Amino acid sequence: MMTPPTLYVFAISHYCEKARWALDYLGINFTLRHVAPGERMQVARKLGCPGTSVPYLALDGQVIQGSADIISWAESIRSPNGRRLTPESGIEQAAEIEQRIDDIAGVHVRRFYYSEALVEHPSTVRPIFTQYLSWQQKLPIWLGWRKIRGIMTRRMDLGREQGAQSQQIMDTELQWIDDLLADGRSYLVGDRFSRADLAVASLLSPLVLPQQHPTYSGLAHPPRLAATVADWSERASLRWVRDIYAKHR
Numbered sequence: 001m002m003t004p005p006t007l008y009v010f011a012i013s014h015y016c017e018k019a020r021w022a023l024d025y026l027g028i029n030f031t032l033r034h035v036a037p038g039e040r041m042q043v044a045r046k047l048g049c050p051g052t053s054v055p056y057l058a059l060d061g062q063v064i065q066g067s068a069d070i071i072s073w074a075e076s077i078r079s080p081n082g083r084r085l086t087p088e089s090g091i092e093q094a095a096e097i098e099q100r101i102d103d104i105a106g107v108h109v110r111r112f113y114y115s116e117a118l119v120e121h122p123s124t125v126r127p128i129f130t131q132y133l134s135w136q137q138k139l140p141i142w143l144g145w146r147k148i149r150g151i152m153t154r155r156m157d158l159g160r161e162q163g164a165q166s167q168q169i170m171d172t173e174l175q176w177i178d179d180l181l182a183d184g185r186s187y188l189v190g191d192r193f194s195r196a197d198l199a200v201a202s203l204l205s206p207l208v209l210p211q212q213h214p215t216y217s218g219l220a221h222p223p224r225l226a227a228t229v230a231d232w233s234e235r236a237s238l239r240w241v242r243d244i245y246a247k248h249r
């Protein structure tokens with residue numbers, strides 16, 4: 001019997017939600033560890049991760065970094081509940097959808113949100129950053145908040161113009177999902193829930209804030225994002241995300 005793996009996450013991260021949802025869905029027993037921003041890098045180095053981003057999963061002497069690789073690992077062991085996330089046919093199509101949502105919408109939904117929330121309303125972001133952390137973990141975030149904001153602003157290239165650019169990219173990416181759903185299908189590939197659906201729903205969840213999401217109950221949209229999301233809320237893609245969360249999360 002192997003020791004349960006440990007999944008290292010940020011509460012606010014939609015990529016972490018993607019990995020966590022997959023492990024939950026497949027009934028895999030794991031320990032969840034919330035890490036603080038600086039701590040994430042130290043733990044990643046100690047475990048021998050190739051990079052420093054969350055999520056990463058530590059299991060007996062091995063570490064798997066990145067939501068897609070974590071899902072592939074979870075699919076490679078026998079799922080305790082017999083469920084699968086890889087579709088029986090259309091594996092390539094599912095992989096293409098997952099890759100595109102990981103590379104484009106995953107990045108730009110985050111930049112769209114932080115460009116307004118972290119730059120103009122930073123006090124609304126900090127509670128989610130410190131959620132589920134111990135006092136020892138919270139303290140450096142409180143003390144170093146200004147520095148953390150600066151680093152994040154530079155690394156993600158945040159700002160008003162950049163936010164508007166990411167909004168446009170999100171509009172295009174939502175249109176891509178709207179078009180895929182236009183034939184009335186319930187799932188993106190085949191006729192059952194797959195990793196393509198899980199990837200798209202989790203990475204778009206910051207726009208929808210579904211009530212089944214484990215960590216977004218305290219997250220509020222800043223005003224311009226809230227107005228855009230209100231305009232977009234009846235799009236097929238966002239209605240579908242709400243439905244997928246209600247059915248599968």
Ligand SMILES: N[C@@H](CCC(=O)N[C@@H](CS)C(=O)NCC(=O)O)C(=O)O
Binds near residue numbers: 010013015054065102
């Ligand atoms: N493609 C990666 C993206 C992971 C990612 O961007 N994680 C962010 C949190 S949302 C992070 O840790 N950023 C800090 C860093 O990259 O050092 C995945 O699917 O896991």
